[in-house]
Every structure is written in C-alpha cells, then in structure tokens.
Amino acid sequence: MSVKQYVKDNLYYLLVIMAVFYLTPLVIQDTGSAMLILLFVMPLVCLVTGFINATQLGFNWLLVVLVFLLFIPDVYFIFRSSDTWIYAIIFAATTLFGSSLGQFIHKK
Helix, strand or coil: CCHHHHHHHHHHHHHHHHHHHHHHHHHCCCHHHHHHHHHHHHHHHHHHHHHHHHHHHCCCHHHHHHHHHHHHHHHHHHCCCHHHHHHHHHHHHHHHHHHHHHHHHHHC
16 A cells, blocks of 8 residues: 555544644643643544544554654644653554554454
C-alpha cells in the first residue's frame, strides 16, 4: 500500500487525532485541566482511534508512527517543554495497544 493510498483510507482517523492534539490544548486553563487532557482525553482518543482503525482496515504500523510524529509540534509549539516528549511515546503506545486489540477482532 502506498503512502498516498494509506492517507486516503485513514484521513478521518488522522484528522481526529490532529484535532485532539492541536485543539484540546486551547481549553487548558490550569494544571488540573492540563492533566485531564494529557492523561485521559488524548490517550483515550488514541486508543479508540487505533482500535476502530484496525477493526476496519487491519493493523498498520504507520498509524502508530504518525501519532508519534503528529504530537511533536505540540512538544515544541504548544507545551514548549521537553518534558512532554514522554507523552508522544505514551500516545503511540496507546495507539499500538488499541490497534492490536482491533486487529484481534479484525481477524475474526
């Protein structure tokens, strides 16, 4: 599968992840809301998106890599802290877990 075809098949999933990564930080007002978004909302969206994607299209590593890469601008431009690198790894791992569960259901 070419990258162009992959992006075409997964455009909605990528748009949801991009919207969550780039728009939800706009509602952060204090430390509590930041922790809610970073520790609950974003990982949940990654888990569900990976799961639904894999149940419909099968497992693909590119989604996991793209989740990691799509969070990098957040590290530099939104959160402006090198401490947030760990979240890119957490979100990629959460997407990997959701995709693995979805692949299990996709095989049946």
